[in-house]
């Protein structure tokens with residue numbers, strides 16, 4: 049059954065002051081028997097940040113019509129990056145012979161796909177080495193070598209999230225506004241449920257009432273408990289959620305947080321506080337700190353990984369919106385310059401458009417329709 053835990057309003061709601069550590073004690077004990085009802089009230093917001101989304105969408109419900117397989121959706125989702133990369137390669141690989149000019153053009157192509165200077169240099173060095181060592185001659189062989197090089201770069205990022213080490217397994221979600229945090233939580237809840245796990249959501253984005261409503265609507269639709277409260281303190285909401293999950297024997301807690309930019313130092317301090325308060329509810333938690341990145345931001349992703357890592361110790365990444373970008377090469381930049389386990393990638397707004405990252409699958413999809421025959425990277 050769908051149920052909310054009732055919370056009495058706190059006598060003294062925690063302030064937004066980032067420097068103040070809350071006592072982190074819930075005003076009322078929460079337990080499995082606590083009842084229903086969350087009021088949705090617009091909280092006064094301490095600072096006015098731009099809200100890019102007047103309407104906050106809820107993830108699309110599971111489609112009834114037969115859908116493409118994940119491999120097909122990944123391929124479709126990566127089509128823009130493939131055009132950027134593969135399109136460039138098509139031009140390049142149409143030529144017969146490998147020479148320095150071709151390698152230079154390839155370098156430009158990789159940079160345009162947002163692979164970043166470091167990964168591009170690494171891939172090029174590797175190609176030059178193999179060109180000499182393996183006596184590569186044809187463009188097709190070069191493409192094959194590039195696919196292999198990319199696979200080697202990306203493979204270390206493939207580290208699936210292991211959620212059975214703790215119960216409840218507490219996952220904290222962070223990122224900038226609009227990166228896809230809340231919709232990813234919906235998708236992940238569905239994903240974990242499909243594995244027979246029970247899930248509880250914490251509406252920890254307390255800056256915007258719409259964010260809480262978005263999560264609640266999703267919870268209602270999918271029969272997932274959402275812990276929310278009308279007071280404005282993210283840390284307290286998530287603290288309560290951890291306790292509720294423990295009381296109910298829940299497997300996984302997904303904790304939403306408000307979007308923030310790394311340059312908003314007081315907000316970065318605030319999320320560090322959220323993390324500390326979670327540890328007060330469970331000293332081993334959070335068990336995963338997921339940073340959600342929009343693939344469209346390109347090289348900014350590196351700055352975000354480093355800044356969020358410094359503030360809250362990022363343990364994994366979710367890369368969303370690969371379907372809308374020609375900059376999918378950013379995965380290679382992350383791998384070389386800010387490596388963190390890439391737990392999930394998103395290629396659309398559908399409920400099952402977020403899946404664990406698999407390097408081989410990703411590279412295969414990227415080179416799926418590149419011209420030239422005779423390589424095994426094609427789908």
Ligand SMILES: Nc1nc2c(ncn2[C@@H]2O[C@H](COP(=O)(O)OP(=O)(O)O)[C@@H](O)[C@H]2O)c(=O)[nH]1
Pocket residue numbers: 104105107223224225226227228229230231232307340368369370371372394395396397401
């Ligand atoms: N095309 C596409 N859209 C996505 C993906 N992930 C999230 N979105 C959309 O991005 C927008 C912002 O998502 P939201 O979860 O509200 O962002 P939040 O501010 O980080 O919580 C919504 O319209 C989502 O549907 C994705 O993988 N592909």
Ligand SMILES: [Mg+2]
Pocket residue numbers: 229230231253259
């Ligand atoms: Mg959100």
